[in-house]
Amino acid sequence: MQKHPGIKDIARIAGVSIATVSRVLNGNSYVSPELSKRVLEAAGKLKYQPNRIARGLRKGKTNTIGFLIPDIENPFFSAIVKGAEDFLRKFGYTILLCSSSGIAEREDELLNVLFSHKVDGLMTIPLESQTPYLEKIERLGIPVVVIDDIIKKKDVSSVASDNYSGMSQLMRYLLDTNHKSFAFLSGDPHTYSGKERLRAFRDVMVRQQENVEYEILFGTYTFNSGIDMLRKLKRIPDAIVCGNDMIAFGVLTELQRMRYKIPDDVSITGFDDVLFSKMTNPPLTTVRQDYYMMGEVAAQLLMDSLNYKKRDSVLLKTELVIRGSSRE
Amino acid sequence: MQKHPGIKDIARIAGVSIATVSRVLNGNSYVSPELSKRVLEAAGKLKYQPNRIARGLRKGKTNTIGFLIPDIENPFFSAIVKGAEDFLRKFGYTILLCSSSGIAEREDELLNVLFSHKVDGLMTIPLESQTPYLEKIERLGIPVVVIDDIIKKKDVSSVASDNYSGMSQLMRYLLDTNHKSFAFLSGDPHTYSGKERLRAFRDVMVRQQENVEYEILFGTYTFNSGIDMLRKLKRIPDAIVCGNDMIAFGVLTELQRMRYKIPDDVSITGFDDVLFSKMTNPPLTTVRQDYYMMGEVAAQLLMDSLNYKKRDSVLLKTELVIRGSSRE
Structure with a gap:
């Protein structure tokens, strides 16, 4: 154990999940009085002071946090930013948000801009x-x-969902419901989430005893990329497994334009469970990431780092959400 | 006419809309060669130099533009930011984005933060x-x-959609399709868009010869506010006219949970036409704002202002989009 306590230590001592610690300390979501008490007692025992810095604006500090994201139009990223912002605001910090619009050189430029603006800390969802x-x-x-990626380096904290386990669970569900042929429409395979989801898809396919067929295409995590990849498919399989919900929205829209019946003709699945996923026609079967909480946990890791120079990495659970876009 | 040219002058001389000038100068959307030529000739005639500043980083300038929005999770705002960003990036500017999360005092604090970071200009969608x-x-x-508001002050430029005309057109359509009772679920009536949409709704109701009934409720432009307002309705009318699409999404989700059939039992309409509006079940009848273009035009007005100290205000057209959530 490191000298100074962080949220992981509180979670361990209180015997609760990191999500619960995060919820209690942010105070935005409901947590039972009993759990709250355990968390606060553990924090007290550890002499954890999340707001040590916020007590006064320290000299030479700007009280701003740079936040660099790949795409302002993806509601998954927006929700993460919102979670972090609600948390950091309480500690007197302001987020300066920059979007690289998916351009790698731009990401580097924006980093320089934020650094030259003397931000006290940086949060980033890397491209x-x-x-x-x-x-x-x-x-x-x-x-x-670093958010939505797990970095094993001593000077960086990170938080991500367990993409591998989420995608494995989804694939096992599709196999159990008798889907035999698949298309995997991947987001960028150079991202952590892209790598992990693809790895899970491949592992399930390879380990499968029965005959299954599959095709893999690569694109980006956008609506339009979903349409592009769909058009490049050799044939429409039993299930189109999309790298995220935005890709699935593009696929759903385009397939319906082409008069396919979902899920009778083909099942479609996403990943993320953004706000809109339950409103599509049919509503989307997907894997839920708790993005708002991911933002909260990221903010908390940053506070741990600002206060105690403590670094940590956190892997969050996902949940399979079965809706009407996949046939039973 | 002012001494220096701006996009309005180019539009007038070329005999095209401001939208077209914006599209040609940004170069992101398709414009016919003939129209492009007219715009570029007019710009040449006026000696318009949109990128005068970008030629070199001037001393004492940060080449950053502050952008202050009310809500990071509303896709309408995200799309405006994207339009502005794509434009400004080409001119060597970086956007530092801040969200007030709907908190008025926060808006004021964030303004101070951005100003102390010495941004060269400011764009804002006011609360x-x-x-x-x-x-x-x-x-x-x-x-x-100022975006999504029209400010008649000499030191501020502004751009907004013609909310009044958009809502009037929608209401006339609903009356023509034999809707007799209405609920208007307004977004914040202190915003320009809220005021204008409400004014249009009331004017159409008051001028109506036949018997109509209506009820007006006030909330915010969010999904949850849609649900809250719906629950407060005295009765379910023929048509629920929502202040924007986010409100309509909340209403749609909640009504379906309550087993209402849309549009057989009740018609629902939105305002904005965000990406997701065509994907809901049923797809949403709404009024389209060209938000991406609103961002482009805003960026262009800012460049005019940075280059020539020229101020202007622009009102953009809207379009009625009839889909399955309203009965014929």
């Missing part, structure tokens, strides 16, 4: 995993939290 | 119209563009 950009943020000398 | 915040941005001494 790709293992890039020079990620090498660079390590050496910034300010606390950094 | 409310005619607030001290709007009085204050006038006196900042940097170019300011």
Whole structure:
């Protein structure tokens, strides 16, 4: 155990999940009085002071946190930002948000802009995993939290969902409901989430005893990329497994334009469970990530880092959400 | 005519809409070669130089533009930011985005943060119209563009959709299709869009010769507010006219949970036509705002202001989009 306590230590001592610690300390979501008490007692025992810095604006500090995301139009990212913002606001911090619009060089430029604006810390949802950009943020000398990627480096904290387990669970469900042929429409395979979801898809396919057929296409996590990939499919399989909900929305819209019946002709699945996924026609079968909480946990890791120079990485659970876009 | 040319002057001389000028100068959307030529000739005639500043980083300038929005999770705002960003990036500017999360005092704090970060200009979608915040941005001494509001002040440019005409057209359509009772679920009536849409709804109701009944409720432009307002309705009318699409999504979700059939039992309409509006079940009848273009035009007004100290206000057209959520 490190010298100073962080949220992981509180979770361990209180015997609750990191999500629960996060909820209690942010105070935005309901947590039972009993659990709240356990968390606060553990925090007290550890002399955890999440708002040590916020007590006064320290000299030479700007009280701003840079937040760099790949795409302003993806509601998954917006919800993460919202979770972080609600948390950081309470501690007197302001988020300066920049979007790279999916352009790698832009990501690097924006990092320089934020750094020259003397942000006290940085949160980032990187465009790709293992890039020079990620090498660079390590050496910034300010606390950094990487979101939607797990970084095993001593100077960076990180938080992501367990994409591998989420996609494995979804695939097993599709096999159990008698789907035999698949198309996997991947988001960018250079992202952590892209890699992990693809790895899970492949592992389930390879381990499958019965005959299954599959095709894999690569694109980006956008509505239009979903349409593009769909058009490149050799044939329409039993199930189209989309890298995320945005891809699935594109596929759903285009298939319906082409008069396919969902799920009678083909099942469609997403990943994320954004707000709109339950409103589509039919509503989308998907894997839920708790994105708002991911933002909260990221903010908390940043506070741990600002206060105690403590770094950590957290993997959050996902949940399979079965709706009408996949046939039973 | 002012001494220096702006996009309005180019539009007038080329005999095209401001939207077309914006599209040609951004180069992101298709414009016919003939129209492009007319725009570029008019720009040449006027010696319009949109990228005068971008030629070199000027001393004492940060090449950053502050952008202050009320809500990071509303896709309508995200799309406006995207339009502005794609435009400004080409001119060497970076957007620093801040969200007030709907909190008025926060809006004021964030303005101070952005100003202390020495942004060269400010774009803002204000939380409310005619607030001290709007009085204050006038006196900042940097170019300011207000979006989704029309400000008639000499030191501020602004761009908005013609909300009044859009809502009037929608209401006439609902009357023509034999709807007799209405509920208007307004977004914040202190915003420009809220005021204008409500004014249009009331004017159409008052001028109506036949017997109509209506009820007006006030909330915010969010999914949850849609659900809240729906629950407060005295009775379910022929048509629920929602202040925007997000409100309509909340209403749609809640009514379906309550087993109402849309549009057989009740018609639902929105305003904005965000990406998801065509994907709901049934797809949403709404009024389309060209939000991406609103962002482009805002960016262009800011460039006019940075280059020529020219201020202007632009009102964009809307379009009625009839889909399955309203009965014929």
